[in-house]
Amino acid sequence: MEIIPTTIGSYPRPDWFKEYLKRVEGLQKEGMNEIEKGEYKKALAEILNEQKNAGIKLLTDGQLVWQNMLCHLCTRIKGFEMSGLIRYFDNNTYYLMPRATTKLERRGDIIAEEFRLAHEIQPEIKAVISCFTLVELSKDEFYKNKKEFIMDMAKIMNQEVRKLVENGAEYIQIDEPSLLYAGKEDLEITREAIEVIHRGVEAKFFLATYFRDAEAIFPEILDFPVDVLGLDFVEGYEKNLELLREYRVTKEIQAGIVDGRNTKIEGRDDIKERINAILGIIDSDVLYVSPNTGLEFLPYQKASEKLRTMCDSVI
Amino acid sequence: MTRRLLPTTVVGSYPKPKWLNHLIGEYAKGKISDEIMEQAYQDSIKAVVKEHELAGVDILWDGEMRREEMTSYFAEHIDGFEIYGDVRVWGNNYYKKPAIVSRVGYRDELTIPEYSSLRTITTNEIKVPITGAYTIVDWSFNEFYPRKEDAVYALAEVINEDLRGLVKAGAGYIQIDDPAIPTHPDEIEIAKNSLEIATKGINAYLGIHICYGDYSKIYPEVLEFPVDQLDFELANKNFKDIEIFKEYEFTKDIGFGCLDVHTRRIESVEEIKTNIRKAFQLVEPEKIYVDPDCGLKLLPQGIAFEKLRNMCQAARELREELV
Numbered sequence: 001m002e003i004i005p006t007t008i009g010s011y012p013r014p015d016w017f018k019e020y021l022k023r024v025e026g027l028q029k030e031g032m033n034e035i036e037k038g039e040y041k042k043a044l045a046e047i048l049n050e051q052k053n054a055g056i057k058l059l060t061d062g063q064l065v066w067q068n069m070l071c072h073l074c075t076r077i078k079g080f081e082m083s084g085l086i087r088y089f090d091n092n093t094y095y096l097m098p099r100a101t102t103k104l105e106r107r108g109d110i111i112a113e114e115f116r117l118a119h120e121i122q123p124e125i126k127a128v129i130s131c132f133t134l135v136e137l138s139k140d141e142f143y144k145n146k147k148e149f150i151m152d153m154a155k156i157m158n159q160e161v162r163k164l165v166e167n168g169a170e171y172i173q174i175d176e177p178s179l180l181y182a183g184k185e186d187l188e189i190t191r192e193a194i195e196v197i198h199r200g201v202e203a204k205f206f207l208a209t210y211f212r213d214a215e216a217i218f219p220e221i222l223d224f225p226v227d228v229l230g231l232d233f234v235e236g237y238e239k240n241l242e243l244l245r246e247y248r249v250t251k252e253i254q255a256g257i258v259d260g261r262n263t264k265i266e267g268r269d270d271i272k273e274r275i276n277a278i279l280g281i282i283d284s285d286v287l288y289v290s291p292n293t294g295l296e297f298l299p300y301q302k303a304s305e306k307l308r309t310m311c312d313s314v315i
Numbered sequence: 316m317t318r319r320l321l322p323t324t325v326v327g328s329y330p331k332p333k334w335l336n337h338l339i340g341e342y343a344k345g346k347i348s349d350e351i352m353e354q355a356y357q358d359s360i361k362a363v364v365k366e367h368e369l370a371g372v373d374i375l376w377d378g379e380m381r382r383e384e385m386t387s388y389f390a391e392h393i394d395g396f397e398i399y400g401d402v403r404v405w406g407n408n409y410y411k412k413p414a415i416v417s418r419v420g421y422r423d424e425l426t427i428p429e430y431s432s433l434r435t436i437t438t439n440e441i442k443v444p445i446t447g448a449y450t451i452v453d454w455s456f457n458e459f460y461p462r463k464e465d466a467v468y469a470l471a472e473v474i475n476e477d478l479r480g481l482v483k484a485g486a487g488y489i490q491i492d493d494p495a496i497p498t499h500p501d502e503i504e505i506a507k508n509s510l511e512i513a514t515k516g517i518n519a520y521l522g523i524h525i526c527y528g529d530y531s532k533i534y535p536e537v538l539e540f541p542v543d544q545l546d547f548e549l550a551n552k553n554f555k556d557i558e559i560f561k562e563y564e565f566t567k568d569i570g571f572g573c574l575d576v577h578t579r580r581i582e583s584v585e586e587i588k589t590n591i592r593k594a595f596q597l598v599e600p601e602k603i604y605v606d607p608d609c610g611l612k613l614l615p616q617g618i619a620f621e622k623l624r625n626m627c628q629a630a631r632e633l634r635e636e637l638v
Contacts, residue, residue: 025407026407027408067406087498090499092453092495093405094404095405096405263458299399
């Protein structure tokens, strides 16, 4: 059995980089320009180093220039305009709500360039995209047909994933927290959408869910064309264990076992106990362990402390 | 308390003078003394009070010159909190998110020095805003208490102790700022209980300010809160929420947010009058307090002043029409 520590996506920005972004972008900016590559790479190297030193084996680029949570991806897709601030799930963080006003089209790289820069520094990087959740957190003023909206998003993400793989990506994570709140019909559309994202691509696919237990996506999720299923074992510990017991899950699991939204550092024994509980149910050779969410909900120095404790507990 | 009809007031914050922000920065770097910083706070408050008086505001506050933010300002003065660093709220905006690391306890006076110092420089009535226990806990990390409500109730006791001192110091009008309440409608009982604790034995006119959020999820339950007045943001959502409030008899006084603080557009006196009249659909004019949607601190100072002045003028004209 191999246990691989990984991260989910976001990472708090180093203080100097926060100040830098405030200076060049003001309080809120919608796209990415004006940021000097040198400054970005310096910040990126810092947070990759933090992850590496903590013991993380499969890293993420920390989404350092994302102007908000997942919905940031929409700012780089033609067809979206940004409107007022909206709360991101039950967090005290807000994103500019994207509005789809014309047919979606790929305008250029979404995250492929950021991935390339991270990959230059550290080879083991997991690229993070999304699809259904982006549609769900946006406002549709064009499609009037949700499936079309989702499928157009999926086609764009397929193009992006191809570019990512060209740039060296071997691991692709599709973040879908909204799926945990979705109905069965949306689940079926999302399954088709992920098939489209997957098309013609050689990579290991992760589907990440968080913020609550995964009851809403079982058993349908078992047929999704992904290799790894990410579950939140902080918010949905008992329920997710129960789901794993009830259904024979042949996919690998990415288990969110430490709380990415609380500065309280978990005890190593607690972490070990959680891991052992999961290992006792699944029969795969690999378990990915991670915080349950991205880490930008934490102050900078607490993020690495969290990761270090988690990694130390799996040795 | 007897008051003129449609008294005008503020929610709390006002734009800080540029020179004050500059000095706060210098003070953080250790470049100026405590004494000079204290003088700067006092002088800036005098400037803000004068502006409020010129604008015609009946019930004042000090513009929250000393408060950097509505959670960490209190957390820094209460035992049990630690602040590790910044956490993002939106875009490039961050706040010092406090963490509860041990049992919370009353240490420093929170609002009392602010009130006492303001009392010496204005004869107007004063409203004292304080962030509610529920919101402080919701916007903090909880490392210590097993359940969220345990933290909320313990903190409500701390707030209660400060309010007792505040009333003793002479304050007659207190506003509890609790914008986190509509974000977790399933926890409204916890919020209500926290207010019961915080306001226990407090003999003053009490309001609660709630902004953002979906009011349909907390109404009519908020009518059961132990306060005299409910203060809402209404202009920003173009007064649509009035329909929600109409479904049940509005049994409290209303703080009627009638200036949109998220736009730099200066609403005209006529427009504001039309908007204030919408409150008449809910309650008698005697039960209406006129104020902006929220604190004005994110607006340029000149625009904040013009908006306030028009709001006060609108209330005065309506008052004359009503008498």
